[in-house]
Amino acid sequence: MNGADSLCDTLLANDVDVCFANPGTSEMHFVAALDRKPRMRCVLGLFEGVVTGAADGYARMADKPAATLLHLGPGLGNGLANLHNARRARVPMINIVGDHATYHLQYDAPLTSDIEALAGPMSHWVRRTPDAQSVSADAAEAVRVACRAPGQVATLILPADAAWTDLPSGTPAPVRARVDPPGKTSAESISAAARAIRSGQATVLLLGGAALRGRALAAAGRIAHATGVRLVAETSNRRVERGRTRPPVARLPYPVDLALDSLKDAKHLLLAGSRAPIAFFAYPGKPSKLAPEDCAILTLAAPDQDMDHALEWLADELGIAASAPQLAAPAPSADIPVSGRLTGAAVNMVLASRLPEHAIVCDESITQGREFPVHSAASAPHDWLQLTGGAIGIGLPLATGAAVACPDRKVITLQADGSGMYTVQALWTQARENLDCLTIILANRSYATLYGEMKNVGVADPGRNARRMLDLHEPPIDWVGLSRSLGVEAVRADTVEDFIRCLQAGLARKGPFLIEALI
Amino acid sequence: MNGADSLCDTLLANDVDVCFANPGTSEMHFVAALDRKPRMRCVLGLFEGVVTGAADGYARMADKPAATLLHLGPGLGNGLANLHNARRARVPMINIVGDHATYHLQYDAPLTSDIEALAGPMSHWVRRTPDAQSVSADAAEAVRVACRAPGQVATLILPADAAWTDLPSGTPAPVRARVDPPGKTSAESISAAARAIRSGQATVLLLGGAALRGRALAAAGRIAHATGVRLVAETSNRRVERGRTRPPVARLPYPVDLALDSLKDAKHLLLAGSRAPIAFFAYPGKPSKLAPEDCAILTLAAPDQDMDHALEWLADELGIAASAPQLAAPAPSADIPVSGRLTGAAVNMVLASRLPEHAIVCDESITQGREFPVHSAASAPHDWLQLTGGAIGIGLPLATGAAVACPDRKVITLQADGSGMYTVQALWTQARENLDCLTIILANRSYATLYGEMKNVGVADPGRNARRMLDLHEPPIDWVGLSRSLGVEAVRADTVEDFIRCLQAGLARKGPFLIEALI
Known part of the structure; x- marks a missing residue:
């Protein structure tokens, strides 16, 4: 048993049994250890922003942390935007960031960087474990910190030699974290x-x-x-x-x-x-x-x-009985469109009217989905997960993690096209894991929110340089082809009739599916 | 004229006339200013790793810095891996990172983070400009630092109010940087x-x-x-x-x-x-x-x-005359395959034998391209650009920036599939800008380098958990469909004959093209 085994064992002993990962050379001993721990479910992301965003989605739905496995400073760097969102969401998460062997750092090899500095702004807690013997206690502390209400991002840096060094026989059992209960108001x-x-x-x-x-x-x-x-x-x-x-x-x-x-x-x-x-x-x-x-x-x-x-x-x-009535949901909208050109509003209303029971809705729709929550107040009971930190590129990863946490629930993502391109690699993970994720791309082929912001700064009619920063239609992104290329079946809709048909098809099947809604 | 205008004017006065960008709300005044400066070429990346990697490729070929435009801490975070590579490459680069207005920071709004901490590890120089009046001097200092031999990464943080505040009339002309010449050996x-x-x-x-x-x-x-x-x-x-x-x-x-x-x-x-x-x-x-x-x-x-x-x-x-002969290139290889199943070696040899004059070869081939430089020592004169910092995901962005710098040269990218997925969004920029980029995807459908590293840690036969971290064939990525979905025409080759035909087609055309080499 080496430090890497000790780390896996400690995570498992604390009920952390999912690891979203994109490992590299410095994490190979950890990967080798995972092979000896079949209870740990390993989910590969083809980019670290997928890894951290999925761990966020998992934590939101599982109410417990997943681990992530990241490759040195640059691997962590790629995951930072969604760590930022996770920190703002206040979810529990445990990042394992591999680093060079302790004695190798002094040589400033090409992949060396200041991991503590990079991790700090997006973590509530950062620790570098010094050696194999310390791994279990440090990992348990990461769990304890992560699970502190309402949830925190804990980052544990694992030097390669702390992972590969064998522990003496008689090493104590994995340390269990003692999680503090949340405080009470006064x-x-x-x-x-x-x-x-x-x-x-x-x-x-x-x-x-x-x-x-x-x-x-x-x-x-x-x-x-x-x-x-x-x-x-x-x-x-x-x-x-x-x-x-x-x-x-x-x-x-x-x-x-x-x-x-x-x-x-x-x-x-x-x-x-x-x-x-x-x-x-x-x-x-x-x-x-x-x-x-x-x-x-x-x-x-x-x-x-x-x-x-x-x-x-x-x-x-206030003297209100536990049996007292609660504020009632409004009556469902009566004017749900059934035909015509597809718009963002139509997507929102149609989806809200057909939402399956206990769906999980991951919302990175930015401008086009703002009305969805209005229309869905009377929908079937569902969970609604939002972009919390403003760092775009979370929708597809979030859905991926939520689906891993809740395999029996339909996960529906309202995804703006511009943001979706940030972490589009998540579709591949949805295909590999056969996750029940239905993605709706709200394809307006622009960073539409920024057109609004241009107006806010007093530019009513942006010129060529500005438009080339805000438009995505030249060339248009073929989301159907993109999705299929990553293993997720996809269809396109540009009328309401089409969209209803596509949505029915997506809801009827189990497994990943994508609808490009041309709006 | 406001601070954003002053920044653009200062960059242009110092011959920084290309800006790779992915802006957000806090950068809207800068974008509005760019509209008033048609001399500044703005190139949009659909993800910040594309932006920073392209600025690296541009600097390597133009021998001068480009600017990047990034959106607060998370936007910078997304660009860090390729900034890491740029720092290791020692190229000149000027990052403009927008931030909240100075007075807004105290409220810790959702997108707030410690930009200085994030920028530090991957920058040689970081400065936060305090106000509109300071912008020109700070930007000139960024240029000076960036251009110091052999090249450095300079990051200038631009608060929104420093960008939007008007400058008084009579503000001096943009500051010109005084770049120090490189030192001399003794x-x-x-x-x-x-x-x-x-x-x-x-x-x-x-x-x-x-x-x-x-x-x-x-x-x-x-x-x-x-x-x-x-x-x-x-x-x-x-x-x-x-x-x-x-x-x-x-x-x-x-x-x-x-x-x-x-x-x-x-x-x-x-x-x-x-x-x-x-x-x-x-x-x-x-x-x-x-x-x-x-x-x-x-x-x-x-x-x-x-x-x-x-x-x-x-x-x-050593008494060697300037006219003395130099070490001669070896004779070209005689055994270039012409048929049979496609292999990495065949791709390398065929490409080396047909390399056009003054091609720029961007190499993120990882395991499969290691022999390319051996075979290409006697090829037509070319430039060879490598992954310098070990942070994968630079090949496609690097090519994008090199092609912007050198529109009259063919840019050929040897791209491993696993690494290519990191910043695949770069293909869209190649399409939008109609860049003369020929991409060869070396598709072995695995993180092959990690199989080697698993052996190095003593695991000859990885188990299920490990294989699921190293294999990319389930599902296979359809690079032809992926490329076309982003606007770049693509073909697939799995025999040497096929590959030769595809390569001829790619070399004959001008504009972006991709060959998926199934090896």
């Missing part, structure tokens, strides 16, 4: 929140993280029904439980003017698993803070606290 | 090198960087012919001038045993633009240093010094 916070609600002034309950699921969400729904408090979700969320059996929660709009408008009357803002709302970007002459100056902001429960406990306590404090 | 180094050569003991002249081109290489060739000194190139090089009119230089092998063997008799190792040779990776029981213990290592000229000057001086010191 009586003061609960009574302050109750006072705000009872004041009768316009109050918004801003939900984030675990407040958008399960008992916490149900309690929020009862509070909203009983008191008229408005439920709002943060703009970007890790996982929202939605659909006709759940209380509807509007999300805070992304465009800054709409967001300001949405909060303009609020006198009290109660934060439950959320942060005080901030503009995604700054714009000349517009504020960074989205809540009005005279709105009192109060933390009901911080992101690392127990949301079920906090919201049920608040309901109790 | 008389002591020259006479020590000459003494080593005259000793009659086995001497290796290890060439790197600018020593592999032009007058420096010619002088090395004369020295080798006159004295019997052995010319060896570093394992991975930025740009080597090769072919029948240039002195042949064998490269130090990548596999550690072969590298040790290659140097085992050397008593003197003279470094010209190179570093003391080090194993790419460490292996149990094998040394990190590749030169024998009793080999004296002497720096003839450091990478930042003038190689033409150093090698011509050494030739002069």
Whole structure:
């Protein structure tokens, strides 16, 4: 048994049994160790952004961390954008980053780089394990940190010689992590929140993280029904439980003017698993803070606290019975298009009307999918996973990881074409693992969001240089051919009739499938 | 005129007139400014690894920096692997990384991250420009640093408000950078090198960087012919001038045993633009240093010094006339296959025999192309560009940038399939810009190099978990379909006859083309 075996054993002893990986030479002993641990499910990504994004999707749905296996600084670098999203999603994740043997570092071989510096900004915790004997304790600490509520990104650097060095016989069993339970909110916070609600002034309950699921969400729904408090979700969320059996929660709009408008009357803002709302970007002459100056902001429960406990306590404090009715989902839309030219709106409405029970919707639709949550509030119960950190290229990997976590659920990805190209390699992993992933490419053949942003900076009619940065139609990307080339069957739709037919076909089959929706 | 205009004007005033870009919201003012500067050629990459790799290829061939435009920390993160390669290649490059407005950073909006920390490991210089007035001086300093011999990676962080703030009228003209000329080697180094050569003991002249081109290489060739000194190139090089009119230089092998063997008799190792040779990776029981213990290592000229000057001086010191003959290229191979099953060796030999004059060969062939330089020593004169930092995913971007720099030369990429998948988006840029890039995919459908590395760690027969990390054949990637989907015409060859026909077709046309060589 060597350090690499010890690492695998420790992960397995702590119930980390999926490893998304793209290994290289410095990780070969770890790969060899995986061969001796058939319980560890190894999922290859053809690019590290797929690996880290899949680990994020897995964690969101499995409620426990996966491991990733990355190759030195550049391999980590390729995974950083989706680590950034994972850090913002506050999911548990354990990155194993291989490095040169300890004694080799001094020579500054070509692949050498400062892994700690690269890992730091996108990790909550970074440690370099010094030797084979330390591996188990360090790996257990990574698990402990990763699982600390609400979830953290832990990065463990594994020098090649720490992996390959044999451990003496009599080495103790793998270390088990002791995970701390989430903290609890205080009586003061609960009574302050109750006072705000009872004041009768316009109050918004801003939900984030675990407040958008399960008992916490149900309690929020009862509070909203009983008191008229408005439920709002943060703009970007890790996982929202939605659909006709759940209380509807509007999300805070992304465009800054709409967001300001949405909060303009609020006198009290109660934060439950959320942060005080901030503009995604700054714009000349517009504020960074989205809540009005005279709105009192109060933390009901911080992101690392127990949301079920906090919201049920608040309901109790307000005298709302556990059996009280919760805010009801709206009636489903009656005007679902059945024919005509395909548009983003039509895709959203058709999909919302036909969403299968317990689907997982991965949403990187950027501009074209903004209306999907509006139309799907009364859909079949589903989970909705969003881009949390603004680093595009997460949709396809996220779906990949979610499908590994939940093999019995349909995973549907609303994917903008520009963002989809970032980590398109994920389709291959969906094919290899035969994951039940239905991808809908919203192909508008542009970075449409940036056309909006150009207007925001005062350019109504972009010129040649600008257009060549924003348009993707020259040449057009053939998503059907692209998908098939990576092993995922695909079809194209440019009318609503077509799209309905394609969607039916995609929903009827099990396994990966892609629809290019030309909108 | 605002800060963004000032940045563009400063780049153009310093002859930086190509910008590889993937912008986002925080860069919109820069994009708007580019619209007002038609002299700046903007090339869009659909992923930032394409952007930075293309800037590397451009710099290698243009001998001057391009700018890149990247979107905050995650956009930079996506470009880091190829920045790592660029740093190892020692090419000039100027990264413009947009960030939030200065006053917005305090709110930790979703896309916020520590850009300085991320940029540091892969940059020689990082600066955050504080305001619009400072932009021109900071950009000029970035140019100065980037152009310092042999070339450096300079990263300038541009806050959105530094870009959008108007400059007062009467703002001075753009700052011009004062680039320092390269240093010169010393008389002591020259006479020590000459003494080593005259000793009659086995001497290796290890060439790197600018020593592999032009007058420096010619002088090395004369020295080798006159004295019997052995010319060896570093394992991975930025740009080597090769072919029948240039002195042949064998490269130090990548596999550690072969590298040790290659140097085992050397008593003197003279470094010209190179570093003391080090194993790419460490292996149990094998040394990190590749030169024998009793080999004296002497720096003839450091990478930042003038190689033409150093090698011509050494030739002069040795009494070798400028008109003396140089080491001659070997006779071309006589046994070029014409039929049969296609192999990596056949691809290399056929290509070498038909290489057009002044082709640029971008080589990310990993295992399958190792013999190409052997077979092409007597080919038509060409430039050979390698993966310098070991971070795979540079071949297609490198070719893209080289073709932008040299529109009149054929760019041929030897691309391993596994590495090619990392930055496959580059094909789209080749199509959009109609670049004269011929890509040969060496499709062995595995990470073949890792099978070799598994053997090195003692695993002769990898099991299921390991094989699923190393094999790419399940499902097979259809490179022809993939290439066409991104706008690049493609064909497949699995026999030598096929490959010759495809190669002829590819060489006859102008514009992007791809051959999937099934080997």
